[in-house]
Amino acid sequence: MYIKRIMLENFRNYHFLSWQPHDKINIIVGGNALGKTNLLEAIFFGLTGSSFRTSREKETVLWNASHSRVEIQLIWHDQQVTIRNTLTSGGKIERELNTRKLKKREQPVLPVIFTPDHLTLVKGSPRERRRWLDGELCLLYPGYDQYLKRYLQVVSQRNGLLQRIRERLAHIEELFPWDEQLAVYGARVTAVRLAMLSRLAPLFREIHSDISQSREKPGISYFSTLPLTGTEGEKEILGLFNSRLSSRHKEEVAHGQTLTGPHRDDLFFSINGYDARQYASQAQQRTIVLSLKLAQLELSYREKGEYPVLLLDDVLSELDRTRREQLLGRVRGLIQVFITSSTLPDIHEKNISSMIFTIAEGQIKSLP
Numbered sequence: 001m002y003i004k005r006i007m008l009e010n011f012r013n014y015h016f017l018s019w020q021p022h023d024k025i026n027i028i029v030g031g032n033a034l035g036k037t038n039l040l041e042a043i044f045f046g047l048t049g050s051s052f053r054t055s056r057e058k059e060t061v062l063w064n065a066s067h068s069r070v071e072i073q074l075i076w077h078d079q080q081v082t083i084r085n086t087l088t089s090g091g092k093i094e095r096e097l098n099t100r101k102l103k104k105r106e107q108p109v110l111p112v113i114f115t116p117d118h119l120t121l122v123k124g125s126p127r128e129r130r131r132w133l134d135g136e137l138c139l140l141y142p143g144y145d146q147y148l149k150r151y152l153q154v155v156s157q158r159n160g161l162l163q164r165i166r167e168r169l170a171h172i173e174e175l176f177p178w179d180e181q182l183a184v185y186g187a188r189v190t191a192v193r194l195a196m197l198s199r200l201a202p203l204f205r206e207i208h209s210d211i212s213q214s215r216e217k218p219g220i221s222y223f224s225t226l227p228l229t230g231t232e233g234e235k236e237i238l239g240l241f242n243s244r245l246s247s248r249h250k251e252e253v254a255h256g257q258t259l260t261g262p263h264r265d266d267l268f269f270s271i272n273g274y275d276a277r278q279y280a281s282q283a284q285q286r287t288i289v290l291s292l293k294l295a296q297l298e299l300s301y302r303e304k305g306e307y308p309v310l311l312l313d314d315v316l317s318e319l320d321r322t323r324r325e326q327l328l329g330r331v332r333g334l335i336q337v338f339i340t341s342s343t344l345p346d347i348h349e350k351n352i353s354s355m356i357f358t359i360a361e362g363q364i365k366s367l368p
């Protein structure tokens with residue numbers, strides 16, 4: 001998959017832009033606040049109808065403009081397709097894939113993005129790791145977002161009931177139908193997460209070993225509120241869920257919270273057997289996140305038969321030369337990449353098919 005043309009109207013600081021990127025590596029250079037991250041955001045928004053920076057998409061409309069448009073022409077499974085997005089300043093989004101209207105959450109084309117914010121994935125909160133797992137990895141599994149949405153609704157309604165039981169406004173037996181739904185959706189969500197992770201883990205280890213030149217042995221595992229070994233299927237998870245739920249009712253009423261289930265699960269990273277959350281250095285965190293993202297690209301290729309585009313915001317300067325070369329060596333020739341940088345990176349002589357662009361005054365020019 002690669003993007004042939006991007007057209008923007010009133011998106012962030014771009015009044016109007018029509019840009020034809022290179023089909024392999026695009027290096028976008030510009031000083032601070034000129035619109036580098038905005039450009040990656042526009043690509044991400046153009047493909048997915050959502051932003052990686054904000055959940056209030058209307059913020060992306062140029063100040064004082066009534067609407068914005070982002071149109072992306074891409075080659076996808078050897079066909080040329082166009083995705084058109086219109087966003088009003090009130091926040092209403094309309095999207096079309098060729099002439100077919102896209103539903104709000106429909107995301108047929110998912111890019112992989114890596115920004116300095118993602119570096120907190122290792123040491124940040126469990127919520128951030130779950131967001132990555134659900135939002136990026138599990139979306140490769142059809143229907144997952146629907147199961148997750150239903151599951152989270154059940155958790156929220158069940159929590160309300162637990163609080164009413166605690167205040168003696170409801171009876172504990174009223175939990176039973178909610179337990180059943182919680183276990184069914186929760187087991188499905190957990191099973192998909194485990195399945196995706198079991199496919200990702202070997203890729204992650206291999207890529208990590210490449211990038212760190214085998215100096216570090218990484219681990220990735222799923223930390224569940226259920227006593228899982230990690231090899232269970234959905235049916236076995238359902239059984240474990242049911243028995244765990246009935247034994248924790250009293251505790252849950254006391255907390256007014258659902259204590260078991262994937263909304264409280266986490267991921268665990270390690271390096272040479274040590275917990276990365278506590279012990280990983282800055283560079284080790286970067287290598288973990290970078291390897292995760294590259295593994296995600298590879299998994300996406302295996303699941304969908306095509307590499308997604310890769311968006312790298314300002315991360316080259318964070319990597320040392322060896323890691324930078326490993327990264328570009330892995331993606332060269334296979335993947336369309338958009339890399340932003342405030343300084344010209346020293347990779348051009350490496351015989352990598354790439355083009356350098358500069359940003360100024362809302363326009364993009366190629367450097368000869």
Ligand SMILES: Nc1ncnc2c1ncn2[C@@H]1O[C@H](COP(=O)(O)OP(=O)(O)OP(=O)(O)O)[C@@H](O)[C@H]1O
Pocket residue numbers: 011012013014030031032033034035036037038039059060061062063314342
């Ligand atoms: N809705 C908007 N309308 C107009 N301008 C906006 C809007 N949102 C953000 N901007 C402006 O866009 C400019 C560029 O932002 P961007 O984050 O893309 O910069 P950048 O080139 O990535 O800079 P840095 O190197 O600091 O990361 C900023 O000056 C910002 O104030």
Ligand SMILES: [Mg+2]
Pocket residue numbers: 036037038313314
């Ligand atoms: Mg930026």
